[in-house]
Amino acid sequence: MKPLFQFFSSLKLTVVLLSFSLILIFFGTLDQVQYGIWHTQELYFESFLVVWTFPEHAPLGQHLHWIRIPMPGGYLLGGMLLINLLAAHFTRFKMSWMKCGIFLIHSGLILLLISELMTDILAVESQMPVDEGGTSNYSQGFRENELVFIDRSHPEHDSVHTIPASLLKPGKRIDVPNTPLSIRTVRYHGNAEIGRATSGSPAESIATRGAAVRMGIIVNPKPETYSEDEINTATAFVEVLKGEDSLGIWLVCNVMDERFPPQMVDTGDRSFEIALRFTRHYYPFEIELIDFKHEKYPGTEVPFNFSSEVKVTHQDSTKNQKALIYMNHPLRYEGLTFFQASFANQDKTSIFQVVRNPGWLLPYLSVLLMGLGMCVQFGMHFFKFLRKQRG
């Protein structure tokens, strides 16, 4: 037991782990060129093991493409560092004034590692476009999708029944909550090319109902893209069942949005609109965009300021408020943060980044601890050095 404890608490292990982190971060930066930031993050920093491959398109890529370097991933290194740190504190460290700087730095570090893990697991990012003069009560993810059944029969509101796209595994049967319906996924493509069948090629489609049949839509699966300025066209063939009776197979796809005529599923007494769309997050409040400003430096196209004047109307009217959202000045409201992210539509539409991150305060705390710790630690070293110089 003791040698094991010694191994996990040793400074040698710290140095080795830190060196591996250095390597991991370096390759995790390089690979962003081919995989984009999101996918690289999953591959390198939210994993236990990763293998780097020499990129084909780099100089000498054709000759060196066989090179592969395996390395421990972010979770493994982060976890090991955490264990190493805790073990070291339990075995080697005696609390003393001389050590309090190091202790502060290390507790800040532990907090930082925990907050990163929390962010990875809990944070949700989405976007909310709002037109000038318009309102919105939901934001939309840009990578995850959901299958929805919308009942529009109620005059005042619609009821939306959703199934996350991650559950759409071929062959699996899922009940649609609060409806008599259930679905069975026939096929699911993370990305695909959608087009209309030309006269030459016979439309070979497994869809039996809806737009796919009416318009002769065909689907060609494509590898998923990781580029930040492209979206994945998620596509599914879904069989809808009522009890044990099949109502048919529909093609749904996240680019067939409001601009297309809705696809309807009729159960006899009720009818539902079926669609696959980017995951929406609904809120108990509405954001109204009063004015969007986009200013440029005189005589140039360089942006100088973006700002959105908004009014928030909550179901609970005591929480209503007005706000100006601009660069580096987000609106924090109801556990969410609204950032000025982008704009569209000749400066008539403002796009907000909406982030829910319960751990957002932790890094601030950790900064305080680490900064303070470093000042104490190095301050003590410095004064000791000064005394030695004088003496």
Next chain:
Amino acid sequence: MKKIIYILVYGIATLVILGGLRSSKVDSDFDLAAFAELPVQVGGRIKPLDSVARNTLLILSGRQKVVTDEGLTLSPIEWFIDLTMRPEVADTYPIFKIEFPDDLGLVGLAEQGERYYSFNELLPFSEELRRLHGEINPAPELRSPYEKQIADINNGLMRYHRVMHSLHPVGGAERLDRLVDEYQSYLATIQPGMVELRKQQAGEEFDAALLKRFITFADDYLKLSTTAYLRVVPPPPPVDLLEDWKNIGLELLDVMKDDPLSPYVTSYASLTMAYRSGDAEQFNREVRELRERFIADFPDDISRVHYERVFNGLQPFYISMQLYVLIFLAVCISWLRWPKELAKAAFWVLVLAFLIHTFGLLSRMYIQGRPPVTNLYSSAVFVGWGAVLLGIFIEKFFKNGIGAAMASLVGFCTLIIAHHLAMTGDTLEMMRAVLDSNFWLATHVVIITFGYSAIFLAGALAILFVLLGVFSSRFNKDTARSLSAMVYGIICFGTLFSLVGTILGGIWADQSWGRFWGWDPKENGALMIVIMGAIYLHARWGGICKDRGLMALAIWGNIITAWSWFGTNMLPVGLHSYGRMDSAYAWLIGFVLVQLVLTATALLPWRFWRSEFGQANNRKEKKRSLIAAEDSEA
């Protein structure tokens, strides 16, 4: 002897400074200093014509002077005034720098075998150059050096042409000598011309000659409005600082909309006529008038514009660069002879160079109204400044010249880098909206950059340790110990700053994107510096590495910092793309290779170390292994 040493070192330093100041003076009857201060709106701010002249010349020639075929040296503003007012003369000045004229395959051009070409020399090849330009890769980042050279020449010719047309329409001598008359006859033509135009459109009878004259003017000024490069016409008062200024062509066109013609336009015309006829008195009067009008319209900006012109002329970074060389040499000599006197003199010159460097930094902050680091250029200036500051502290404590030598080395290298980064144009550009936060620029960016300074200085000290240790027989235990302490102290400092800066960056990101950490390349680079510092510190505290290993780690800090500073900007991804570049790639690789060789040198077994310190360690090691061998035998 002592006194002579001091006098010698301080004397050279004074000469360097005076030399720098003298080169900014221009002898002429024309008040070129006042002309150089006339305002122009470029890149979102008002600056003096002098800055435009310098930046344009830097882009075309890679230097801030023109040497004519007769051997005369012209200052940027002298060149600029000839370019705009006596283009027939300016066309003979060799200002287009072509590094490899042979590669272009232009028969006749390469035969001249020169590096600088005049517009007239390039003119016969313009057709061919345009054809070559049409064939090169349209994506700038994928171009080969050959293609880049062609693109540079073509863009340079275009810029030359457009800057030339900035103050008034350009034509032959008969046009330039009569600009004021031209404007007057244009103004007189507008009213009747419009009437005739309306008549023609209504199908009535009209004066064809008059209409033709009017339309010729309009066509010409329309072309001018797309060609003229500089916005030299401020809006009429009352002045809104955020309003766009117009170029000459646009202003002349807008007169048709019943706007009065701006007096700036006619003033420039009179200036040109006075300059061409050699009438200095008239020229100076016109310049004074223009300047007073600007002061009246922009009372808050004149002092800044004036200061910028003076600052341009002083070139403080150039002076401090030369002083850093002097210091380095002085310290190197001090290790052979007169150690005390030379080291002391070097220290005070270092303080002086630092003050001049600081003056440059503060001047830029005043002109731009921003914290010191806003782009790659200013980061280079700041890295050097930070390293010199730390070097002064080291020198103060250790007094052996080492701190001064290495600080001046880092200062010199970073200023050279800055000098090359300045070739792309204005280094005082405006900030994109997301970066537009003085608070974060002043904290996060400055602290991170100061971290670079520290790590580079530590790396330079470690290199010195290795080189002296391996090659110099005089390197003893005491020097080794003090160098080792310096590296340690500076790395502590660098780690602290990098860590705090990185985390502040995270907070900024959280404020502007809602993401504390996004694994963006630049963020990762900063984190790598922090981890490198942590590795060094833990390896030292844990006794895992001894002298050689620690020095190797410190030299690795150079690689990591260079990657973080420049390497990450070369990747075509990320949120920090404000400083993108492609040409420094080869330099970065070269730098890394040199550092790797130095690391390998650091790890050489003790028996290869020629120094007293290395030999002592070698003996110790031998003894240890002998004892171990005896133990195992016994």
